[in-house]
Amino acid sequence: MSSLTAKLLTIGCISLLLLAPLSAIRGLNGERQAYRAQALNDIAAGTAAAQQIVGPVLVLPCTKRPLPAAEGGAAPQTAADAGKSCTRYILPETLEVESELAHEARSRGIYRATLFTARITAKGRFQLEPAEASGPGYQTEWGRPYLALGVKDPRGIVGLPRLTWDGDNTAFEADTRLPAIGAGLHAKLDDVGGGSHAFAVEITVKSLEGIGFVPVGKATTVAMHSSWPHPSFSGRYSPEKREVGAEGFSAWLSTSYFASNIQQAFERCAANPAAAQEILANSLAVSLIDPVNVYLQTERAMKYGFLFVLITFAYLLCTEAVSGKAMHPVQYGLIGMALAMFFLLLLSLAEHLGFFNAYLLASAACLGQVCFYVAGLLQNRRLSAGFAAVLASLYGVLYVLLSSEDYSLLLGSSFLFVLLSLVMAVTRRVDWYRLKPSAKPTAT
Structure with missing residues (x-):
């Protein structure tokens, strides 16, 4: 060798x-x-993880009850027939979402995380048809309507969200009462008749990762602004227009229920609650990433x-x-x-x-x-x-x-x-x- x-x-x-x-x-x-991931999880445990906003959705609870035989009705065949749910889910005709994302640093030992605060304003209108009172052989009983707003992690809600319905302020309560959109809030409304109803929602949420919006309106526009210069867009939709620079970013999305099939998704979810993921998958999400992960x-x-x-x-x-x-x-x-x-x-x-x-x-x-x-x-x-x-x-x-x-x-x-x-x-x-x-x- x-x-x-x-x-x-x-x-x-x-x-x-x-x-x-x-x-x-x-x-x-x-x-x-x-270790860093565990530190971030500990910070998230005291704040909130990724957020997703769904809604608002107008819920009109109703039950169909058979009329007595003397009034032209028929005896129910089963117990379920005695009070069949016919709850209606009304999506906004128009929905305009404006979100301003601020950020602050959080530390756990030598590890740092960025906590984001989203100030969200959602406004639009609902168009309602006159409610039916009865039909052949049955009577419709309407419950008190309410507005549901999905918030993926309610721990991140800051302060008291505000709802304005037809010019009047209405308080939110915990829980959406709507499995289709998961955790969140609801606001009870007085009897709503047919016609157009304007609404405006103001809510502030914190998130350690990012935020997503589900376009539930028949015509939806979403605008996001932040001074954070490193966004990462994900979800089923991408912004139609975006501006990203050293001073931050702005992004805009416009879509309709023809593209999202969101109305059909709600109808399927009413019959099968397991289909809720189909609704949540229709989102535009932005993660505010840290580009200096050493x-x-x-x-x-x-x-x-x-x-x-x-x-x-x-x-x-x-x-x-x-x-x-x-x-x-x-x-x-x-x-x-x-x-x-x-x-x-x-x-x-x-x-x-x-x-x-x-x-x-x-x-x-x-x-x-x-x-x-x-x-x-x-x-x-x-x-x-x-x-x-x-x-x-x-x-x-x-x-x-x-x-x-x-x-x-x-x-x-x-x-x-x-x-x-x-x-x-x-x-x-x-x-x-x-x-x-x-x-x-x-x-x-």
Whole structure:
């Protein structure tokens, strides 16, 4: 076996051994991320998780009772026939939702979360047909109507919600009394006759994650505004128009019940309460994400850890070939451990200083440590400066890849191509059998 083959095998084994500390650091990052998730859950337990607003929906309770035989009715066949529910669910003809989202920081130990407060105004009108009093063989008994408003996590309700119905203020009470839309509120109304009825709801809710709206109106518009510059839209609908910038975002949605089939969903839910998820799935949601999650960024950085070590070792091997100086495997191992230590420093510093500051300090510390060690090994200023430049470039390129998530593949592949081209250009005259430069060809 040639000395070069033995050297390559030894470096390969050292590289594989370095997978152990890299994997351990990656596991530690996962543990710290789990601790953060638990801290956020603890904060959410005292506030509110993601919110979803459904409604308002006008409910007209009614029961059909058979008339006595003397009055042309028929005896009920079963107990259920004696009082059959015919409750009607009336959706708004028009619904306009305006939401302003403010934010504040909450902390649990070293972990921080952003709590959002949504000030919501929903207004519109209902169009009612005259209520039927009776029919052939039965009589309709109408109960007291009420307005139901679904709020996924009522713990997040701030203050007293307000309802204005036909110009009069009406108080809300707990529970929607409507399984189709889940938890929330309801407001009892006086007898409502046919015609148009205007309403306006004002409610403020807190959320640790985001908020969603179900467009229950026959014609619904939703407008959201916030000073938070990092929204993430999800759900069955996307905003028709959005403006996102450093000062915040605005988003607008306009849809109709032809697109949502929300009326049919309510009718199916009346017959089968298990179909409630079909209603809740019709939503426009926005999550106000934290783009500086240091654990996710550290995780992305560590995906390049093994490649980082291999490129450094390859450069050192090329340096040996060019300079004629041989490095011991122990020295490769120490340099590899120093490179792995960078990721541990990055993780520990990022929890306190933020990712950018942590990356700057960790890379500067490891760059100084490794370059000081390699300079003592090579005893050559030019080669030592070249190694320092290459290692600094690696740290710089890695940060660019982490910052440019959408173009990381393109930038990474381009960098590797350029790096390979440089290695091939520098070592094209190296006699790899002797691991030293070959003589320059003489002119003929």
